[in-house]
Amino acid sequence: MKSNVKILDKLYAAKGISNTIVLFLSLILALIVGGVFFLANGYSPIDAYAAIFIGAFGSFPAFIMTLTQATPLIFSGLAFAVAIRGGMLNVGTEGQLFIGAFAAAIVGAYIKGCPAYIHIPLVLLAAAIAGGLWAALVGFLKVRFGSNEVITTIMLNFVAINLTGYLVNYPLKNPEGMMAQTKPIFDSAKLPRFFSQYQLSAAILLAALTIAVIAFIFYKTPLGYEIEVTGKNKRAAETAGIKIDRVVIITMFISGAIAGLGGAGQVMGINHSFIDGFSPGYGFEGVAVSALVANNPVLTFFSGILFGAIKAGAITVNRIAHIPMDFVFVIQALVVIFVASPKLVGSILNIFKKKGDK
Amino acid sequence: MGSLLDKIDIILISTIRMSVPITLAAVAGVFSARAGIMALGLEGMMLAGAFCAALGSYIAGNVLIGLLAGIIGGVIISLFHGILTIRYKVDHVISGIGLNLLASGITTVLLQTIWGNRGNSPEVNSISPIHIPILGEISPLVCVMILVVILSWIVIFKTTFGLRLRMVGEHPKAASTVGINVNRVKYISVIITGILAGLSGAYLSIDHVNLFVREMTAGRGYIAVVVNILGRYNPVGALGGGLLFGFADSIQLVLSGDNIPGQLIQMIPYIVTLLVLMFAVRYIRPPAGLGKNVED
Numbered sequence: 031m032k033s034n035v036k037i038l039d040k041l042y043a044a045k046g047i048s049n050t051i052v053l054f055l056s057l058i059l060a061l062i063v064g065g066v067f068f069l070a071n072g073y074s075p076i077d078a079y080a081a082i083f084i085g086a087f088g089s090f091p092a093f094i095m096t097l098t099q100a101t102p103l104i105f106s107g108l109a110f111a112v113a114i115r116g117g118m119l120n121v122g123t124e125g126q127l128f129i130g131a132f133a134a135a136i137v138g139a140y141i142k143g144c145p146a147y148i149h150i151p152l153v154l155l156a157a158a159i160a161g162g163l164w165a166a167l168v169g170f171l172k173v174r175f176g177s178n179e180v181i182t183t184i185m186l187n188f189v190a191i192n193l194t195g196y197l198v199n200y201p202l203k204n205p206e207g208m209m210a211q212t213k214p215i216f217d218s219a220k221l222p223r224f225f226s227q228y229q230l231s232a233a234i235l236l237a238a239l240t241i242a243v244i245a246f247i248f249y250k251t252p253l254g255y256e257i258e259v260t261g262k263n264k265r266a267a268e269t270a271g272i273k274i275d276r277v278v279i280i281t282m283f284i285s286g287a288i289a290g291l292g293g294a295g296q297v298m299g300i301n302h303s304f305i306d307g308f309s310p311g312y313g314f315e316g317v318a319v320s321a322l323v324a325n326n327p328v329l330t331f332f333s334g335i336l337f338g339a340i341k342a343g344a345i346t347v348n349r350i351a352h353i354p355m356d357f358v359f360v361i362q363a364l365v366v367i368f369v370a371s372p373k374l375v376g377s378i379l380n381i382f383k384k385k386g387d388k
Numbered sequence: 389m390g391s392l393l394d395k396i397d398i399i400l401i402s403t404i405r406m407s408v409p410i411t412l413a414a415v416a417g418v419f420s421a422r423a424g425i426m427a428l429g430l431e432g433m434m435l436a437g438a439f440c441a442a443l444g445s446y447i448a449g450n451v452l453i454g455l456l457a458g459i460i461g462g463v464i465i466s467l468f469h470g471i472l473t474i475r476y477k478v479d480h481v482i483s484g485i486g487l488n489l490l491a492s493g494i495t496t497v498l499l500q501t502i503w504g505n506r507g508n509s510p511e512v513n514s515i516s517p518i519h520i521p522i523l524g525e526i527s528p529l530v531c532v533m534i535l536v537v538i539l540s541w542i543v544i545f546k547t548t549f550g551l552r553l554r555m556v557g558e559h560p561k562a563a564s565t566v567g568i569n570v571n572r573v574k575y576i577s578v579i580i581t582g583i584l585a586g587l588s589g590a591y592l593s594i595d596h597v598n599l600f601v602r603e604m605t606a607g608r609g610y611i612a613v614v615v616n617i618l619g620r621y622n623p624v625g626a627l628g629g630g631l632l633f634g635f636a637d638s639i640q641l642v643l644s645g646d647n648i649p650g651q652l653i654q655m656i657p658y659i660v661t662l663l664v665l666m667f668a669v670r671y672i673r674p675p676a677g678l679g680k681n682v683e684d
Contacts, residue, residue, distance in 0.1 A: 065407035067497065070501070071501060119481060119482075119485070121485060158680070171662070171666060172630040173665045174666075175663075175665065175667075175670055176670060177665040177666060178665070179657050180428060180481055180484075180485065180616055181610050181613060181665060181666060182662060183659050184514075184607055185607065185610065185611075185658040185662050186658075186662070187607075187658075188607050188654075188655070188658040189655050189658050189659060189662075192651040192652070192654050192655045192658075193651070195642040196652050199649065199651065202648055267411070271566065305412065307528075314489060316681045317485065317489065318489075337659075344654070353505050354496070354497050354500035354501065354506070356493055356497045356500070356506075357493070357497050359489065359493030359496065359497075360490065360493035360494055360497060362489065362491065362493070363486055363487075363489035363490035363492075363493050364486075366482070366485065366486040366489060367472070367478075367483065367486035367487070367490065370472075370479055370482040370483060370486060371472055371476045371478045371483075373475075373476040373477060373478075374472065374476040374478070377476075
């Protein structure tokens, strides 16, 4: 395993290729391949994408739905981006999101009698610390045992989902009602909603604020510099006197804390309790959100909204054309693959060029 | 006493049964790793294999066609991994993750378009067990697994192809210098990986049970990557590691009768994997060229 670390170093050092054109083409190619799915369902891709666009931006409620869908994606995209900046592939945002959401639900439902301006920060803090520690464990395993973080994060995802599943089905299950969920959080722990009839909550503002904090850390503090250097070239970082072990663990803590906040946002803004298995894969979707903007933390906000729009549109398409919503995950996976394959995108482009020359 | 013996019997049988998918996938990973390719896409290959096997068995009503379809499903994903990493020099880890996400998305979409159900396929014909003295009723794929382990060991360590394979994985430049067609060896190994991973997935859907369930591989592809390392990139070692994880899986069956919440029991294989990663695989040296893309 140890030399895997070295291999990854070199791979990350060699990357730097993704330019804007490749990113844009990757999205287009993914959407084209996604269009094949619509055709296979006997549905015109153009009609489908038009319906997605209308479902995402066509009306005020549609746009609100886009932002609601985007919120958890921004958090998980940002979490992934921060980790990869530090040279860590955090595919464990899903598990960190579960742990953060659970911590939020507990602090929100069991600490009573404090005003919202104390309770909300307290809940957020609990979620960030819980998600952060869960991820920091991955960093620790990496520096102490050289364990490949892709595998440890995936394993910890299953542990987190099962662990919270156990807690919410047995010791901390809401005794009222049949559903496996925790007691509802107090009103003082709920994030305010913009409109009473829509689920969109202040969580999206929290996402923007988190991005601002991360941008500050990355562009204005020595820690941000250390994370970047460690991510780009571990050996150079070591030579520069950076304690890379410490940086790896801190990077993972920050990444996990962001994922945990994402989970808290769903609990405090939408569900108002922790529901067993509540996430349909928000954590994994972060990989595509981050990939599309070349892991730029600030841009994950817009990338998150874009993928949120596709999801919101997919809900509409599902309703009118019965095309399964999961095609969204196919498009996301294709974005990840294409963004990572600039040479592939380049040669596809050449095919079109040659055709154009004729 | 009787019940204890019964339990030991159950554990023994189910250890062997649960070791099949892990061992097959780990041996699949051995072929990739020995050729210098990190097989992080095993999860996706297994999932595609499981899905295609169920689909093949559903359409043809014949388990052999199901098995074949499963193998094809695994090969499709592994060929993508091969083309992306060999031809387009994509980061092996990202390619693996991307293909796993893709396999997960596509199988979930197809579940709904083909069967109109997001959770699982209808029941399909599954492989019937054969009778073996002492062990009793057991899946023929157990025998296939043992055969695969032995044959893979012979191929990797006792044949010219195996020698070339290992050379490509250790030092692709040197292999190329002595006239070995490095990419050809890599593609062959990638296809073997796909065949075995597809078989492993097929075992899950049309042998262990008789239907496809969404995300039914449940991280076994990633566990197989660890078993591959634990087994020192050796098919026989993979069998040993496979049996260990088969045991971890089979404890679930025994404990599930004792009022222990299922969620806690289901964590066992993942925690065992983490422990193995922490304490057992630290000093195992991978093939020197593993995960590297050679510029040509």
